[in-house]
Amino acid sequence: MITARQLQKEFKTPVVREGRFSGLRTLFSREYVSKEAVRDISFDIPQGEFVGYIGPNGAGKSTTIKMLTGILHPTSGEVLLAGMNPHQERLQTVRRLGVVFGQRSQLWWDLPVKDSYDILAEMYGVPAELKRKRLAQFAELLDLESFWSTPVRKLSLGQRMRADLAASMLHDPELLFLDEPTIGLDVNAKRNIRQFLRTINEEFGKTILLTTHDMDDIEQLCSRVMVINHGRLTYDGTISSLRDTIGLPTIIRVTYRGEFHIPDAIPPAIQITGVDGLVVTVQVNRKEWSTMNILKLLEQWGEIIDVEMQEPDFEDIIHQVY
Numbered sequence: 001m002i003t004a005r006q007l008q009k010e011f012k013t014p015v016v017r018e019g020r021f022s023g024l025r026t027l028f029s030r031e032y033v034s035k036e037a038v039r040d041i042s043f044d045i046p047q048g049e050f051v052g053y054i055g056p057n058g059a060g061k062s063t064t065i066k067m068l069t070g071i072l073h074p075t076s077g078e079v080l081l082a083g084m085n086p087h088q089e090r091l092q093t094v095r096r097l098g099v100v101f102g103q104r105s106q107l108w109w110d111l112p113v114k115d116s117y118d119i120l121a122e123m124y125g126v127p128a129e130l131k132r133k134r135l136a137q138f139a140e141l142l143d144l145e146s147f148w149s150t151p152v153r154k155l156s157l158g159q160r161m162r163a164d165l166a167a168s169m170l171h172d173p174e175l176l177f178l179d180e181p182t183i184g185l186d187v188n189a190k191r192n193i194r195q196f197l198r199t200i201n202e203e204f205g206k207t208i209l210l211t212t213h214d215m216d217d218i219e220q221l222c223s224r225v226m227v228i229n230h231g232r233l234t235y236d237g238t239i240s241s242l243r244d245t246i247g248l249p250t251i252i253r254v255t256y257r258g259e260f261h262i263p264d265a266i267p268p269a270i271q272i273t274g275v276d277g278l279v280v281t282v283q284v285n286r287k288e289w290s291t292m293n294i295l296k297l298l299e300q301w302g303e304i305i306d307v308e309m310q311e312p313d314f315e316d317i318i319h320q321v322y
């Protein structure tokens with residue numbers, strides 16, 4: 001559904017001159033510095049997949065999304081959306097994709113929310129009956145009714161995001177590009193937006209590419225995650241195999257019924273980090289030891305009555321990749 005082949009983007013910016021008339025001299029400068037924002041990125045996203053696209057600030061996420069959606073021309077490489085080139089077949093592709101930029105609204109600032117939907121429906125040629133049906137559905141899923149007639153500039157951030165999401169879906173696109181749709185939202189608003197995204201992915205079969213700095217968004221929504229750093233794709237796979245690849249330790253806490261005995265020689269992959277009464281805490285790298293084998297070993301030390309496992313936090317894992 002989304003194909004990127006050896007995608008590159010190089011930005012050229014004039015060298016900034018110092019001293020007197022620096023602005024004018026910069027304007028007429030012929031010297032440029034180039035910045036490779038995206039380097040040799042390739043991937044395929046099949047229909048119905050929910051993919052997280054993450055990376056530190058300035059990694060190249062927005063530049064990639066802008067190239068995928070046809071806003072920016074790649075320096076080289078190829079993009080295909082549903083088999084079409086978004087730059088050459090502009091009109092056909094925009095009908096099949098929806099875009100939400102969390103930092104910018106696509107709605108008309110001074111108009112009531114419902115008027116923006118009327119304009120968008122006209123632009124995309126959505127018949128009145130379909131528009132009514134879809135808006136009724138979104139109004140229910142995103143609770144739009146309470147601010148239906150409010151001018152966009154007066155909406156809270158959470159309301160604005162809900163209104164923008166509905167706008168991006170009004171022409172029923174198969175593909176959705178979301179750039180930080182939960183930025184600045186409170187816990188409740190984030191939950192609502194995530195629920196909506198889950199519904200449109202699972203029930204409506206929409207393919208979604210999501211960019212976010214919120215790792216909870218990724219963990220709760222995405223089946224696959226792509227990591228970009230310094231313009232290059234450094235990881236592409238499932239969250240669980242990312243956990244395995246990084247191999248941060250899992251913490252296991254066992255409670256023994258009574259007396260237990262820790263032998264002098266224990267495998268180096270297992271570290272005892274605490275003994276508190278009958279509770280023993282160990283840290284283990286599950287890349288090297290399976291949970292079953294660890295538990296078998298701990299059982300040899302005494303009779304276990306309780307086991308608690310704490311997986312490494314996803315934020316910590318991502319921190320390692322960045």
Ligand SMILES: Nc1ncnc2c1ncn2[C@@H]1O[C@H](COP(=O)(O)OP(=O)(O)OP(=O)(O)O)[C@@H](O)[C@H]1O
Nearest residue numbers: 011013035037055056057058059060061062063064
């Ligand atoms: N129009 C532009 N002209 C020159 N350089 C640019 C332009 N747009 C982006 N860049 C540079 O390209 C690099 C990637 O920027 P991009 O906005 O894609 O990063 P990002 O991963 O989306 O970052 P963030 O998480 O901070 O939004 C950065 O170094 C940025 O300064």
